Amino acid sequence: xxxxxxxxxxxxxxxxxxxxxxxxxxxxxxxxxxxxxxxxxxxxxxxxxxxxxxxxxxxxxxxxxxxxxxxxxxxxxxxxxxxxxxxxxxxxxxxxxxxxxxxxxxxxxxxxxxxxxxxxxxxxxxxxxxxxxxxxxxxxxxxxxxxxxxxxxxxxxxxxxxxxxxxxxxxxxxxxxxxxxxxxxxxxxxxxxxxxxxxxxxxxxxxxxxxxxxxxxxxxxxxxxxxxxxxxxxxxxxxxxxxxxxxxxxxxxxxxxxxxxxxxxxxxxxxxxxxxxxxxxxxxxxxxxxxxxxxxxxxxxxxxxxxxxxxxxxxxxxxxxxxxxxxxxxxxxxxxxxxxxxxxxxxxxxxxxxxxxxxxxxxxxxxxxxxxxxxxxxxxxxxxxxxxxxxxxxxxxxxxxxxxxxxxxxxxxxxxxxxxxxxxxxxxxxxxxxxxxxxxxxxxxxxxxxxxxxxxxxxxxxxxxxxxxxxxxxxxxxxxxxxxxxxxxxxxxxxxxxxxxxxxxxxxxxxxxxxxxxxxxxxxxxxxxxxxxxxxxxxxxxxxxxxxxxxxxxxxxxxxxxxxxxxxxxxxxxxxxxxxxxxxxxxxxxxxxxxxxxxxxxxxxxxxxxxxxxxxxxxxxxxxxxxx
Amino acid sequence: xxxxxxxxxxxxxxxxxxxxxxxxxxxxxxxxxxxxxxxxxxxxxxxxxxxxxxxxxxxxxxxxxxxxxxxxxxxxxxxxxxxxxxxxxxxxxxxxxxxxxxxxxxxxxxxxxxxxxxxxxxxxxxxxxxxxxxxxxxxxxxxxxxxxxxxxxxxxxxxxxxxxxxxxxxxxxxxxxxxxxxxxxxxxxxxxxxxxxxxxxxxxxxxxxxxxxxxxxxxxxxxxxxxxxxxxxxxxxxxxxxxxxxxxxxxxxxxxxxxxxxxxxxxxxxxxxxxxxxxxxxxxxxxxxxxxxxxxxxxxxxxxxxxxxxxxxxxxxxxxxx
Ligand SMILES: Cc1cc2nc3c(=O)[nH]c(=O)nc-3n(C[C@H](O)[C@H](O)[C@H](O)COP(=O)(O)OP(=O)(O)OC[C@H]3O[C@@H](n4cnc5c(N)ncnc54)[C@H](O)[C@@H]3O)c2cc1C
Ligand code: SF4
Ligand code: SF4
Ligand code: FES
Numbered sequence: 038x039x040x041x042x043x044x045x046x047x048x049x050x051x052x053x054x055x056x057x058x059x060x061x062x063x064x065x066x067x068x069x070x071x072x073x074x075x076x077x078x079x080x081x082x083x084x085x086x087x088x089x090x091x092x093x094x095x096x097x098x099x100x101x102x103x104x105x106x107x108x109x110x111x112x113x114x115x116x117x118x119x120x121x122x123x124x125x126x127x128x129x130x131x132x133x134x135x136x137x138x139x140x141x142x143x144x145x146x147x148x149x150x151x152x153x154x155x156x157x158x159x160x161x162x163x164x165x166x167x168x169x170x171x172x173x174x175x176x177x178x179x180x181x182x183x184x185x186x187x188x189x190x191x192x193x194x195x196x197x198x199x200x201x202x203x204x205x206x207x208x209x210x211x212x213x214x215x216x217x218x219x220x221x222x223x224x225x226x227x228x229x230x231x232x233x234x235x236x237x238x239x240x241x242x243x244x245x246x247x248x249x250x251x252x253x254x255x256x257x258x259x260x261x262x263x264x265x266x267x268x269x270x271x272x273x274x275x276x277x278x279x280x281x282x283x284x285x286x287x288x289x290x291x292x293x294x295x296x297x298x299x300x301x302x303x304x305x306x307x308x309x310x311x312x313x314x315x316x317x318x319x320x321x322x323x324x325x326x327x328x329x330x331x332x333x334x335x336x337x338x339x340x341x342x343x344x345x346x347x348x349x350x351x352x353x354x355x356x357x358x359x360x361x362x363x364x365x366x367x368x369x370x371x372x373x374x375x376x377x378x379x380x381x382x383x384x385x386x387x388x389x390x391x392x393x394x395x396x397x398x399x400x401x402x403x404x405x406x407x408x409x410x411x412x413x414x415x416x417x418x419x420x421x422x423x424x425x426x427x428x429x430x431x432x433x434x435x436x437x438x439x440x441x442x443x444x445x446x447x448x449x450x451x452x453x454x455x456x457x458x459x460x461x462x463x464x465x466x467x468x469x470x471x472x473x474x475x476x477x478x479x480x481x482x483x484x485x486x487x488x489x490x491x492x493x494x495x496x497x498x499x500x501x502x503x504x505x506x507x508x509x510x511x512x513x514x515x516x517x518x519x520x521x522x523x524x525x526x527x528x529x530x531x532x533x534x535x536x537x538x539x540x541x542x543x544x545x546x547x548x549x550x551x552x553x554x555x556x557x558x559x560x561x562x563x564x565x566x567x568x569x570x571x572x573x574x575x576x577x578x579x580x581x582x583x584x585x586x587x588x589x590x591x592x593x594x595x596x597x598x599x600x601x602x603x604x605x606x607x608x609x610x611x612x613x614x615x616x617x618x619x620x621x622x623x624x625x626x627x628x629x630x631x632x633x634x635x636x637x638x639x640x641x642x643x644x645x646x647x648x649x650x651x652x653x654x655x656x657x658x659x660x661x662x663x664x665x
Numbered sequence: 666x667x668x669x670x671x672x673x674x675x676x677x678x679x680x681x682x683x684x685x686x687x688x689x690x691x692x693x694x695x696x697x698x699x700x701x702x703x704x705x706x707x708x709x710x711x712x713x714x715x716x717x718x719x720x721x722x723x724x725x726x727x728x729x730x731x732x733x734x735x736x737x738x739x740x741x742x743x744x745x746x747x748x749x750x751x752x753x754x755x756x757x758x759x760x761x762x763x764x765x766x767x768x769x770x771x772x773x774x775x776x777x778x779x780x781x782x783x784x785x786x787x788x789x790x791x792x793x794x795x796x797x798x799x800x801x802x803x804x805x806x807x808x809x810x811x812x813x814x815x816x817x818x819x820x821x822x823x824x825x826x827x828x829x830x831x832x833x834x835x836x837x838x839x840x841x842x843x844x845x846x847x848x849x850x851x852x853x854x855x856x857x858x859x860x861x862x863x864x865x866x867x868x869x870x871x872x873x874x875x876x877x878x879x880x881x882x883x884x885x886x887x888x889x890x891x892x893x894x895x896x897x898x899x900x901x902x903x904x905x906x907x908x909x910x911x912x913x914x915x916x917x918x919x920x921x922x923x924x925x926x927x928x929x930x931x932x933x934x935x936x937x938x939x940x941x942x943x944x945x946x947x948x949x950x951x952x953x954x955x956x957x958x959x960x961x962x963x964x965x966x967x968x969x970x971x972x973x974x975x976x977x978x979x980x981x982x983x984x985x986x987x
Contacts, residue, residue, distance in 0.1 A: 079713070080771060081809055082721045096789075137788035143780030145798045145805060145845070152792035170802065176720065177805060188779030200775055231760050260715040294692020300718045405718055408737050410692070521704040565709030568676065569761040572708030 038567055040505055042226065042235035047073040049483045050225050050238045052212050052267065053246030055083035056175075056472030057452025057479070059182035060135075061244045064480025066189055066204045070487060073205055073238060074186070075227070077262050080208045081183045084248050084262055085472065088175025089303035089401065091157055091167025092473070093466035094132035098149055099156040099165035100348070105129040106647050107163055112467060113648075114329075115161040115359045116429075116460020117601045118616055118656040119280070122640040123436035124458040128467070128474050135473035136168050142188075144181040146170055158308040161359040161464040163333075164348075172303050172401045178469055210236060212266070213577055214504040215243060215274040215448070218494030222274070222447035226504040230574060233567020235508065237501060241493050242483040244439075245271060245432060245450040246476065250284075252578075253586045254425035254536075255528040258290055258301040264578035265585030267454035271432045272584060276441035276448055278622040279456040279635075281430035281585070282592035283602035285463055286537045288363035290424025293379035297409050299424040302384065302402060304465045306419075307356045309398050310345055311386040313367070314418070315375035321382075322355035325366035329655045330358060361462045361601050364423040368537055371422065381422030387415055423537055429463055429602055430589070431456030433621060439479035440486070443623060447486060447494070451479035461601025511576035517562030520576040527554055527582060535590050540606045544594040551587050558583055587630045588622040595620055595632055613658040668740070670698060672710070673752040676761045682750065689740050695751065696724055696735035699763075711762035719877055722810030726763050727752045732812040732875045754815040755822070770811050773831040777838050778856060781849040797846045804841035804886060806878045807834065813872035813882060819865045831861035833872035833882045840886035857890050866891075 049065040051058045054076035065072045076083060095108040108129035113120055136154065140146070146168050147155040156165040170177040190200040197203075212227035216237075224239040247267030251259025268278055289302040307313075315321050323341075326334045334355045335341035341354035356363070367382050377383055386395055392415035396403050399414070406412040406419060432450035433442040439455065441448040452472045459467060511520070534547035558579050563572035598612040599605050621633045639661070645653070654662060668689045671682040685706060687698050699712050715721040717736045724735040729743075729750050743749055757765035813833040819826050836857060843853035857863040870883045880886075 086721045087716045140791045141782045148795040296693040296697040569711040570709040
């Protein structure tokens, strides 16, 4: 088999075919750029397909009092004010347009009585805000974008006789390295999973939309794709990562049977009335409402129950607190010995809604539990526990354009792989809308970058040769470590030592062990050939998982406070001083992770004024409040 | 507990079933077993998967001959001593082990005209009732596992039909757009019939049976599409302005033939345009197709002939080799 990569020439290469990648590609193609979309899995199967609950956008269809300012406030609160305020602002303002646009591509959301898009309640959102299709919203989103791309290809076919003339999908293709010309992006190098052939994409602009990092954990709702490839590619190209200590553990993953442990149980179960109980039958969430949220959440079961029908005069049930709070509460209940038999707590919808409504509103949950756990959720409670779900951290980007910071030019990032938008904790439903808003922006600005570029950067032969060698090394080694064992060891380190609740000693220990694993990854070997060889694929992904895990562990050790998706047992309080700090990771010459502190950008005065001073006082330092 | 498995291994040049004994734990599904095989015995065993929850449609395979999702097939559905045989989808070319080349489906997707937004309705102004969107929503549940495509006898073992036949997955796509309250195109049925080869389908319902999303492909999409093609052609109310005849009728009349084509182009999959079955004098489909005692369309030779024919009745003569 040849070791010379096949060359492809494009204007914009989008790595990732999830919501963010497809939206970016559509925009780049509409701007007249020849665009390639690259995806590790088949077209239409990216991780976005798994999103269940919905996409948050303040359209005001369910409650006319909703608008972008309320959405902005909720997002900042959810992220504990560590969010990049400009991203949160753009997101809140532009999300409705992006959702409406999907309807012009053929999406069919569930409807309200007056024929508008229906919106549902979700944790941390003040009003019903999530546009949804039952509990398969991600599928609708990705299929709609996929079909829009096909329709653009049909237009190109009419104009040129070739479907692939202006936008082409390279499915089952993995990018292993970005190519640079000085500081400018020159292309991307990778391999075709099906054939094992090597590929070189030459392009002056690259959009990263590769999603998250959850496969570094054993209990996760994420698929094999989530190995942090985009995060690692960006680092190696000279970009920076922020907020890597913040991982979202979704409070409700399945806990039984063991083989499906971690698979998500959508938050809509709680949004639609589901309640959490411990083994004593107690609705324990009332005990876990933190001070900063005291005013917005009900104190009695009666008030909480009234809220579903009369949200204007009652406060929300505490089951709908932001995810980090609920996950920690479940963790504490289980630790205190009040957990369910399989080590979770009970989530019950069966006593709260008639069976027929449960089946209509939560069809895939009903299906999933029936098929996988033999549980009929219309009759019995589910057993649930926290699962690694989402990474808030990611590529540090310019909020308006999605251009990566650091030394590299021509690199853009959008979706879960980018950082800043969600601060220390993401609200449910804010990801799907994030993909659309920032996907579009990244595509648009990648095209604009190209227009301003004086000459096309060139890929150097030396770099290609180096990338080829790295890619083929695991196959060339006669004997070495088994990649599956290494992955399990990595998962054990991350799950045990860098999990939901973190401690200094364990984090230092984790860094030591990660260093050992790094040495072992360098000797990984796999049998078999290049044609669709999952062992080989994993061996190459390991390198990315490892460097991203190091960033997480390092930043978690550095941040001495608890906030959102980062809980330190030895520093249980949120600190206004730490709120002003972003932890920024980069790679030094020797490939080691380097950590730096950087100030969080300060909110503009008019955004500041959207909050009551008393609320801000809970998060900000006196000095910041005084400046106002 | 160890259980016995037979897994097909090989590639386009050939392969064979290999025997494995694998540990199986309570509550596991077939995909778990494949992962255990990869981690312990065969690191390079090729198999697609993503979500492990029946949501992405990646892990399609044939388990004891049944087309199924590996992640939704629980080991408890087999008896304790049963050997579980896992093979790749048969209708698509094998790439390696359990991974097949499903590009056929992506080609057919490209040939299905896209949603046509209604003119003059601004984004944000779309108004539809829940009852009206629900019918299309059923079809949009499709996870593109292609199990129905794999099962349909029109293309299973009939490579030659692939060019003209889009398959059940794309019939529901056409039906979905046909039933979309705001889709601006009115020729979805004609396209299904003339561009997609709906006529090949003889309503065996095998596709519905294997659909993991329980989409009623035949009852809710294919049959309405077949019947309503007829309705629209002959309903006097819609006849004006939309007077469409079958191709052969038009050709006989010397008219140029309007073709149902993808949004933009000639039917790219080829020249052979399939036809629906002939219509009865009332302009409706012969109901026999639905009620006939045998599966498949009525024999073009009539029902009273049994094959093979005795030699004296064969009218065909083989040309002399000389
Ligand atoms: C079970 C579940 C439920 C969720 N529910 C919701 C919800 O209700 N609401 C909400 O807002 N969010 C939800 N989320 C989160 C949301 O789905 C994800 O954050 C979002 O889909 C990420 O989209 P993306 O476009 O960034 O990436 P993805 O959709 O994950 O796509 C990543 C793409 O990058 C490709 N890729 C990765 N690495 C490479 C490489 N090296 N080379 C080439 N291609 C590569 C992959 O193949 C894939 O195509 C949920 C997540 C999960 C797991
Ligand atoms: S009903 Fe039609 S499409 Fe479905 S399997 Fe039978 S012939 Fe194929
Ligand atoms: S219709 Fe059903 S069987 Fe066919 S591809 Fe879709 S989900 Fe799979
Ligand atoms: S892995 Fe997604 S459907 Fe089986």
